[in-house]
Amino acid sequence: DTAVSQTPKYLVTQMGNDKSIKCEQNLGHDTMYWYKQDSKKFLKIMFSYNNKELIINETVPNRFSPKSPDKAHLNLHINSLELGDSAVYFCASSHRGSGSTGELFFGEGSRLTVL
């Protein structure tokens, strides 16, 4: 069973389109994240939700809108896609409670290519 699963794994689309990436975790964690890894391989945090509430919102264009329908899901919707949005997007989850190691569990990534 996959702990953190993302769909789709690959996404190729045209500039200006709107697309979504979905993420689900079956670990019972209360916190989920979206990271972006660009062509230079830098991993940057974008958002974090704890129990469906936004707790980290880095300097990300408002074309990116995360949505957490429940604590097991965190979806990423991107409007008006631009060339610079091409990257691998990683979803992750962790448990923030007392006694937690703070370990992040990452999904396998969703490679977005904007043409």
Add this chain to the structure above:
Amino acid sequence: DAKTTQPTSMDCAEGRAANLPCNHSTISGNEYVYWYRQIHSQGPQYIIHGLKNNETNEMASLIITEDRKSSTLILPHATLRDTAVYYCIVRLNTGKLIFGQGTTLQVKP
């Protein structure tokens, strides 16, 4: 910005110990040091973490200096499958992990 600095790349012979250094001279007293690795095209994988004491698990050992300004990740018997980018991260009090550029470890036969 990442609070850690690591060498860009390292080589290690298969079967030998791989020692990956990390500097974190601005670490605060209650911030943890985490190590992750990313094998090509996969999601990052947790390895180990520590605060002050040295730590060991089934994957690696973590040696933290007494002043906590640097640490070393040790893979005791490196295999070809250990070839990856290794990230040393200081976990902020907010819980946020900020990844740096990491060390690309190449394990050679």
